[in-house]
Amino acid sequence: MNAPLLTLAVKSLLNRRATVLLTMAAIAFSVALLLGVEKVRVGAQQSFANTISGTDLIVGARSGSIQLLLYSVFRIGDATNDISWESYQDIQAWKDVDWTVPISLGDSHRGYRVVGTTEEFFTRYRYGRRQALTFEAGRALDDLYDTVIGADVAAELGYSIGQKIVLAHGAGALELRKHDDKPFIITGILARTGTPVDRSVHVSLEGIEAIHIDWQDGRAPRLGQAVSAAEARTRDLQPRRVTAVLVGLKSRLAAFTVQRRINTYKDEALLAILPGVALQQLWDAIGGLEKALLAISVMVVITGLLGMVAVSLGALNERRREMAILRSVGARPIHIFALLVLESGVLATAGALVGTALLYAGLFVAQPLVLSSFGFHLPVAWPSAWEAVLLGLVLVAGLLSGAIPAALAYRRSLSDGMAIRI
Amino acid sequence: MRQSSGSSAATSVGKAPAASGDLIISARDLRFRWPAGDCDTIAIGKLEIRAGERVFIEGPSGSGKTTLLNLLAAVLQADAGDLTVLGHDLTRIASTRRDQFRSDHIGFVFQSFNLLPYLSLIDNVLLACRFSQERRARIVARGTTPAAEAARLLARLGLDDPAMAGRGVHQLSTGQQQRVAVARALIGSPELVICDEPTSALDTAAQGAFLNLLEAEIRDAGATLVFVSHDRSLAGRFDRSIDLAAINHAAGDGL
Numbered sequence: 167m168n169a170p171l172l173t174l175a176v177k178s179l180l181n182r183r184a185t186v187l188l189t190m191a192a193i194a195f196s197v198a199l200l201l202g203v204e205k206v207r208v209g210a211q212q213s214f215a216n217t218i219s220g221t222d223l224i225v226g227a228r229s230g231s232i233q234l235l236l237y238s239v240f241r242i243g244d245a246t247n248d249i250s251w252e253s254y255q256d257i258q259a260w261k262d263v264d265w266t267v268p269i270s271l272g273d274s275h276r277g278y279r280v281v282g283t284t285e286e287f288f289t290r291y292r293y294g295r296r297q298a299l300t301f302e303a304g305r306a307l308d309d310l311y312d313t314v315i316g317a318d319v320a321a322e323l324g325y326s327i328g329q330k331i332v333l334a335h336g337a338g339a340l341e342l343r344k345h346d347d348k349p350f351i352i353t354g355i356l357a358r359t360g361t362p363v364d365r366s367v368h369v370s371l372e373g374i375e376a377i378h379i380d381w382q383d384g385r386a387p388r389l390g391q392a393v394s395a396a397e398a399r400t401r402d403l404q405p406r407r408v409t410a411v412l413v414g415l416k417s418r419l420a421a422f423t424v425q426r427r428i429n430t431y432k433d434e435a436l437l438a439i440l441p442g443v444a445l446q447q448l449w450d451a452i453g454g455l456e457k458a459l460l461a462i463s464v465m466v467v468i469t470g471l472l473g474m475v476a477v478s479l480g481a482l483n484e485r486r487r488e489m490a491i492l493r494s495v496g497a498r499p500i501h502i503f504a505l506l507v508l509e510s511g512v513l514a515t516a517g518a519l520v521g522t523a524l525l526y527a528g529l530f531v532a533q534p535l536v537l538s539s540f541g542f543h544l545p546v547a548w549p550s551a552w553e554a555v556l557l558g559l560v561l562v563a564g565l566l567s568g569a570i571p572a573a574l575a576y577r578r579s580l581s582d583g584m585a586i587r588i
Numbered sequence: 589m590r591q592s593s594g595s596s597a598a599t600s601v602g603k604a605p606a607a608s609g610d611l612i613i614s615a616r617d618l619r620f621r622w623p624a625g626d627c628d629t630i631a632i633g634k635l636e637i638r639a640g641e642r643v644f645i646e647g648p649s650g651s652g653k654t655t656l657l658n659l660l661a662a663v664l665q666a667d668a669g670d671l672t673v674l675g676h677d678l679t680r681i682a683s684t685r686r687d688q689f690r691s692d693h694i695g696f697v698f699q700s701f702n703l704l705p706y707l708s709l710i711d712n713v714l715l716a717c718r719f720s721q722e723r724r725a726r727i728v729a730r731g732t733t734p735a736a737e738a739a740r741l742l743a744r745l746g747l748d749d750p751a752m753a754g755r756g757v758h759q760l761s762t763g764q765q766q767r768v769a770v771a772r773a774l775i776g777s778p779e780l781v782i783c784d785e786p787t788s789a790l791d792t793a794a795q796g797a798f799l800n801l802l803e804a805e806i807r808d809a810g811a812t813l814v815f816v817s818h819d820r821s822l823a824g825r826f827d828r829s830i831d832l833a834a835i836n837h838a839a840g841d842g843l
Contacts (some may be wrong), residue, residue: 170718174707181706489702493663494698495772496691496719498684 171501175508179487183483184511186513189474193517196470197560198524200463201553205312205529206558207456209536209544214449217361218441222421223413225249225257225428228289228435232451233354235444238269240409241279241362245271253434260427262420263291268408270374273333273345280333280367282374283542284404290414293361303327304354307370310399314354316364327352333367333377335386343386348395360537372403379403413438443562467560471567474513478506478571482578503569503576510568511561518560522549610768612812613660614698619838620659629655630666631838635830639779642806642813644823647832652814656832657784660814661694674779679813691720695773695811700789701794703757709747711759713738723776734775741771745801761771763794770802774809781806782814789824799825819842822831 179186216275226234227247251581258266267290270282281287288306299351304327307314315325325331329352335343350369358364364479376398387393393401402555414419421440428438489502529546536544549557593618613635620630629652636644647653658664659671661687670680674693681689695716703712717723718733727737742748745767757765766786773781783802787795803825806813815826823829 177711178704335719418765445680488704491698491702491704492715493687493698494690495716496687498687501719 171505172508175505175512178508185477188479190474190513190517193470194520196467199522200467201525203459204553213360215445216294217450220296221412221441222415222418223438224409224441225413225438226410228437231439231444232448234437234439245409246255248409251406254411256407262415264416265414267412269410270371271409271410275333275367278365278367282369282371293359295303297504300357302355302357306354310373310376313350314368315352315368316356317358318364320355325352348377351522371405375403375405413526471499475567475570482571482575498580502579503572506572506575507565507568511565514561514564518557610639611636612639612674613827618666618671619668620666628838631746632836639812642827644826644829645816645832647816650820651832652836653832659784692722693778695778697769697783697786698775699785703765705758709768710738712768715773716772716775726777738775738828741775747770762789766798774805777809781811784816
């Protein structure tokens with residue numbers, strides 16, 4: 167008896183096309199929103215967790231671990247202190263340490279942070295599933311005044327290989343004090359990574375020393391004390407301090423030992439963090455937002471389903487005659503109940519399917535935009551198990567909410583029988 | 589198409605439990621009260637209707653006729669007394685069997701708006717077969733299909749205009765709708781057809797035409813007809829007339 171009832175349910179829905187389509191659209195949009203928020207949430211979390219990989223420890227001056235992560239990896243905020251070159255060299259020589267990449271921050275170019283580092287940065291830095299940086303164009307740092315820029319910097323400022331750029335002192339967007347006496351030449355543009363590397367301007371540590379060689383206590387050189395770009399090449403450009411150090415270990419098993427050794431380092435107050443742990447901490451700290459988003463989209467789905475219940479309840483009175491006719495030809499009250507539940511089920515299923523289709527259509531359109539404006543990859547993949555569960559929950563909720571008008575119609579058809587009371 | 593009528597009345601219904609003349613409805617001391625009511629709606633001492641009879645029950649509004657029909661159709665269950673319809677004791681029938689009983693053995697025609705607006709003409713007629721295996725079996729036993737039988741009945745009732753099939757049922761006139769309802773009541777040869785004021789929405793000319801068709805079809809199907817109306821002028825067309833107000837001692841008391 168199910169197939170005929172399903173046919174009746176579908177025909178009854180088609181008969182009320184206008185309201186049914188609107189109700190279905192509300193459910194479809196809410197489902198698309200729910201799945202979309204979920205996709206963005208998962209995509210953002212993965213992209214976030216993949217910002218840095220292959221680095222076992224990040225070392226900086228003693229502060230908070232999230233703060234260190236923010237300025238060393240995300241180029242957000244400033245370091246409160248530096249690490250001395252001596253400490254850096256000491257750690258580099260430890261037997262557990264495989265490699266180190268120093269990072270020196272503090273300058274900027276038109277709002278993009280300048281990262282002083284070594285050649286090794288381009289081979290050691292890994293993101294995602296241990297993907298290495300690749301060059302879209304040009305090559306790595308070679309000369310003192312060479313610079314390698316990230317994909318966003320190149321795209322947004324329209325830079326190409328061979329162009330000269332001037333760095334500014336400090337991270338402010340106003341660029342009150344420029345190192346305009348020592349311009350850098352763009353020798354490399356990195357391929358897009360979806361990480362803050364895209365928004366960084368990379369120069370050598372010596373380049374950082376060179377542009378500050380005639381500066382004192384953060385003040386531009388006085389007249390007559392300036393050192394020209396060519397002259398700077400002859401000076402001692404040995405860095406004396408770095409902002410942070412990326413550390414690779416010979417064995418990851420040593421991570422906690424080395425971390426403790428750095429955190430209890432006698433000569434200087436240092437902090438070592440495990441990037442994965444710190445990333446998780448940071449995500450947890452900002453993760454309330456994603457939960458709120460998910461909660462809101464769940465509310466929207468509930469609103470859509472409530473709309474369906476309201477429409478169904480509203481139609482119930484004018485459908486009393488329909489129920490009486492069905493009863494007269496032998497439909498049992500349970501058939502009436504099943505008919506209305508089936509109607510809601512068909513509606514919710516159609517809404518879920520259309521919503522999923524909307525989502526994927528939206529994903530195809532939004533994927534390149536999201537990658538270029540937010541720097542993270544939205545995978546257009548089959549629904550994950552969790553998304554399938556969400557869809558299933560929407561269907562169950564649809565059937566359950568359909569049970570509300572169905573129960574009412576059931577009770578009425580018991581008491582009305584075949585009497586048509588209008 | 590069947591050639592003969594009349595003589596086939598008793599034999600055309602394969603599984604008819606009652607030969608012409610047997611009691612098809614028998615009620616004794618039947619009492620029913622609505623749960624919220626403070627007095628009986630139905631209090632009938634004796635009511636007997638025989639197979640093949642075409643009975644007119646005259647019932648003004650408030651006489652309890654809708655309640656009586658619901659009792660006869662096993663939608664409602666009597667509080668006291670005996671009610672046997674087609675050999676089924678409706679005061680004791682299991683609640684799960686009641687709807688099956690109605691769908692297998694009783695055809696209904698209401699006053700108006702008998703049709704589901706979202707079904708085609710044919711599907712409205714076939715609706716009666718959807719819930720009854722037995723009606724389908726009776727049709728198949730005669731070597732035809734439910735769809736063909738529905739088309740045959742509609743044709744006999746003058747509803748075989750091909751243009752009509754494509755249109756929604758709400759575009760039919762009231763008289764046409766009532767005829768579709770008759771086809772639905774008759775499909776699958778139920779033994780009993782109950783009509784509840786089927787002509788009161790029709791004008792006088794349409795009434796006559798409708799009653800002629802109904803009579804012919806009922807006779808041809810060999811069914812028993814219970815025709816309820818407040819319009820006494822129709823009574824002469826039937827084998828027998830019963831005044832519900834006279835046999836229902838509760839009538840009027842509750843109003």
